[in-house]
Structure formats: C-alpha cells, structure tokens
Amino acid sequence: MVDRSSPPPRPPLSAASLTLRLAGIAVVVAAVAGAFAYVNGTLDPQRLTPKKLINVLEANNGVHPGFRRNHSKGVCVIGHFESSLEARSYSTAQVFNEARTPVVGRFALGSGNPNAPDSAAPIRSMALRFTQANGQQWRTGMNSMPVFPVDTPEAFYQLQKAQSPDPATGKPDPKAVSAFFASHPQAAPFLAWIKTAKPSASYVTENYNSVNAFYLVNAAGQRQAVRWNMVPLVQDAPGGTVPEGNDFLEKDLIERIAAGPLRWQLNITLANPGDPVNDASKAWPEGRKVLNAGTLVLEKAQPQLNGECRDINYDPLVLPAGIEGSDDPLLATRSAAYANSYLRRTSEVSQLPAAKQEAQQ
Template sequence: MPTPDSPAPTRSPPPRALGRWALIAFAVGGLAAAFGYAAGPLDPHRLIPKRIVDTLQNNGGLHPGYRRNHAKGVCVIGRFDSNGRAAAYSKAALFAPGRTPLVGRFALPGGNPYAPDGGVSIRSFALRLTQADGQQWRTGMNNMPVFPVATPQAFFEQLQAGAPDPATGKPDPEKQKAFFASHPETAAFRAWAKDRKPSASYATEAYYGLNAFYFVDAGGHRHAVRWRVVPDNGAAAAPLSAQDQDVLARELNQRLAQGPLRWRLLVTLAAPGDPTADATQVWPADRPQIDAGTVVIERAQSQDDGECRDINYDPLILPDGIIASDDPLLPARSAAYADSYRRRTAEEAHAGGRPPQEAHR
C-alpha cells in the first residue's frame, strides 16, 4: 500500500526474510495493499481496517514509523503534462492542457523496509497530483495487470494464507495452495506472477491502476475508466537475483542523472457490461483508449525525509471530475491506509520524530 517512512531512530532491525510467494501472497497491492474492510463492529463475519493492518503487520514484522505495506521505497518529484485529450471525458482541471505538479513514490510490496529488491517481482508507483485550486488526485498503481482477488474478504484470507509459520519464518505452502485452489479468480494473477522476473529498474515498468473509476465530464455524464502509465525510458535492465539489495533506488538515480523519466498516461474507456467491481478481470483489448499526457519524473528523494514521506496515497482522494466506482476494494483500501497512517505517525510522535507534514484527509 503506498505510504511513508520514519526517521532512522525509530527503525527496527531486519526480520527473517520471507519468500517470494509470501510477499506476493500478502502484499500485492498497491494499489495497493490493505484491502480488507467492512463497516460495523468486529465479529467473525465482518472486517474492519484494524484486522487487515494487524495481519499485514504480523506478516511483515513491526517496524515503527513505516508503512505496514510497501514499506521500502523512494520519493520522486515531477509533473503531469496534459495534452488536453482527456478533458472531453473529465472536467478535472489537471486534464486541461498544461502542467500539474506531482509527488510520487516507487516501492516494493511488504512491510519489511530492509527487504531485498529481488525478492519479489511486484513494484508500485503512487502519485499525488495537486491542481492550482488545491484539489488533489491520488492514485496507487502496480506493475501487474490484474489484482489476484475481487473482494476485501478474499484479500484478508490471502493475507492469512501467507502468514509466516513461527517455526520456519515462512508461509505454509499447503495453506497457500488451499487458498489458491478455493479462489479460481486468482488464475490470471498467478499466470502473470509465475514467470515474472524481478526487474532491476522502476523506470522500465508499466503500472496499472487496476480498480475502475468514473470520469465525469462538464455535462455531468459518467464514463467508466481504468488507467495505466506506460514507460518511455529505454531498455529494461536485467532481472535481479533474489537477494539483490538496494539496486532499484541506485538505478533510478543513475537514470535521473541523465535526464527526466517519462510515462504516458493511458486511460481505457469501458463498454456497457464491462465489470467495474472486479479487479481480477481485464477489459477487452479493443476498448477505446485515450493518451491523456505524460507523467514526468525529474528527481528522486530519500523516503526518510522526502516529500512523499508523510503522504497517504488514499485512492479516494479525488478532484471534481473523477469519482469512485462500485469496486469494493476502493473503500477498503482507503480505510486501511488511514489506519496504517495513524499508526506510523503515532509511532513517530512517541519516538520524538518530527511531526508529519500532512494529515490524512
């Protein structure tokens, strides 16, 4: 789940490494990540954010001041250059021709800020774009084209299946096998993950929003959409080995030393009947697509004190012209992100760290 880190004094030592499938099993998101929520009291049949965040924390280890998922990352600063082509579909000011500043974050899944870069193939890219009128668009994307499950309950079960066994420090393969067998909707994700090699570059990955939203035009008409960003940054780097450490941040800085990095923002328009409440299903490839402009990243910052450090990349913080769909993962993400944010900022305050730059809103 895209979220910030704490200053060095609050950091804890690395826990035992979790296997690649353990990370995939409990930390796919990004969008991404803590997706188990339903309003109401805690009972065996309902989920609240605390249960999901507790499980993420149990799986990844407690690292005070860090995000409970996507704990390891790097801040980036840049802009969105709109070409105006999406303005006919959304009245959001950022889609008018011109520039909108952004603060982003690349990250790995999982709650361990010391995890090896090559331990898992998932990468995430979160953005906060701020319009001149102060309204913001926050979005969290991942480099996988589908999410493994469609509901908060299924995600919670996935987290439970990926919990490390105290005796081994690794998930129980039989529990994971049973989970996937009982959730056939995970097939598309598993097919993607099976042969996916961990990339050595954030810059060469495409990132998918996964959840559906609606663009609202000036006439009040709604258009169901999904978005992704596609890189224009040269060749992909060679895959990482499982234990490669801190390669991604170094490689990103090396690329940025040569100039800005760019991704095209592509918006796909749904046809009637395309699912908006199921992130495990892709829309047909022949759906209309809008090239809305270019995401430009100009420089990177340490997540310890960079501008992304205290941003909650809540996917329901949206400007006029974008609204949430009926996807049940969206309110789940929002609620769990808020719970994680409250925990890490409280931990920083208790440890005497500097106050957060921005409260959740």
C-alpha cells in the same frame, strides 16, 4: 530546456516539530478514516475491519515502526504532469484541462518489510499525488501487476491469513496457500501473470496499472468507466539481468534521474458496456479505446524518510471533481486500510532512524 540542477536541501526538522507536523496531518486523516471505517465495517465486529487487515499484514511482515505497513521500502520523486487535453471531453478535472500540474510521487517494492532485498518481490508500485490549481488533489496508487489476485476484501484477508508464518517453522504453510488458491478460481489471471513475472532491474522501465476501475465525469454529468496505466517512454534493451545487492532500485533511479527527466505516458482505457467495473481480478478485453491523457515527467528523487512523499497517504479515493470511484469494494477497503496504516506510522515517527539522528544533534 529543463533545469536539472537540484535546489538546496530542506533544513532537517527537529524531532519535536516533526511530531507536531505529522500530528496535525493525522487529525485530518483521522476524520476521513472514520468515515471509511464506518462503511467498511469497523462498527460491526462480524465484518472485516481496517485494523484487522493491517494486523495481519504486520503479522506477516513484522512491525517496522514509522514505515508503511505494505510497500514499505520506497523512494520519493518530484515532477509534474503535462496534459495532452485528450481526456478533457470526458472529465472536468483540472489535471486533464490545464497544461501542467505538479506531482509528488513514490516508487516502492511490493513488500511490507523496508529492509527486504529488491529482488524479494516481482511487484513494483508507483503512487502519485497531483495537486491542481484549485487545491483539489488526485491521488492514485498503481502496481506493475495487471490484475488483483482476488475480488473482495474478505478474500484478500483470507489470502493474507494463508500466507501467515506457521509458528512451528516461521514460514507460510505451502498447503494453506495452495488450498486458498484452489478455492478462489478468480485468482487464475493473477497466477498466470505471477508464474512468468520476474523482478525488474529498474522502477523506470515498468508499466504501472490502476487495477481498480474509476469514472471520469464530464461537464454534462456523463460518466465513463475507466482504468489507467503509466507506460514508460524509454525501455531498456531486452535480456537485462537483475543486479546483485539489496538496494539497486533506488540507486538506479537516482542515477537515471540525475541524467535527465524520466517520462511515462498516462493511458486511460475506456470500458465498454458490460465490462466489469467492480472486480479488480478481471482484465478488460483487448480492443478498448485508449486515451493518451498526457505525460508524467519526474525530475528529482528524494529519500523516503525525509522526502516530500513521506507525509502523504496515497489514498485512491482522494479524487478531484471530474473523477469518481467505482463500486469496487476493494477501493473502500484500500482507503480505510491506508488510513489505519498512516495513523500507526505517524504515531511512531520518533522511532524513525532519521528522527533519532535529528534528536541527537
């Protein structure tokens, strides 16, 4: 039986201690960001840089100090992962070889505006940090979409530029967006999905997909290309409607988790030879072998402004031994862009609403 009672809340941090805490974390991330920024072209002005990419997201969504530059509106969750041991012959990672691994996660809306209504975008995301007993971490960010719109960082940047507001109207130019998709046929699978995708009424009933490919590595050094997704173990009855209001997703999550733990099954899909492992815009064919790697169990929700997930950069290339990134160029870009976003928002911590309230107390 699971103890569903909540532990005493953490005492609020003073503004000074909060700034020091985040500054210490930022030093470590700065070093990592430097490495990924180098391989991602920061030192070459002719190539796309993390700064350039985050700048266009800010241009499209506005600047909201202290918040992530994308997937800004979210909620923290705490729980653990129960391994089925089914993936242990493919990977030496402890998360697949130990019975239980603690998890700190975050659900979020697919928008760069923390004040956006929950019905503003059909995409929901789940980010997780698994902390193994040996201290190594696995961080993963998954989305409800099955494929990514484009296959390269440059194409993603051009998509953001096409969606930038026209100074004359304050809104994106539909012709620019149409022209972009007309010149990027790799977006067809994503467009087919988005045409029928509807904003869900709950984070809890969504499937979440890694989209990018990775490798599992076993004790013999054998590498197996994989993608993974989280599948909810409980589904609502069909025909439900999206509630009115701006913040129904967090409210729904808090109500459901108060009633008992929430569970997802981690499915790991094994690529066949010839399946694309460096192109997130392409789905793998049906019929691939799927491992039931275990169960994610979420037991507690926390506000994102003072919850445990606030200080975590869910960099998809923070991986334990036994899991490796593929050569998908979007992975290095995500890593570098997340670091740039992280450094910006942690430097703005004094502007967060919670920090202001603490400073006044």
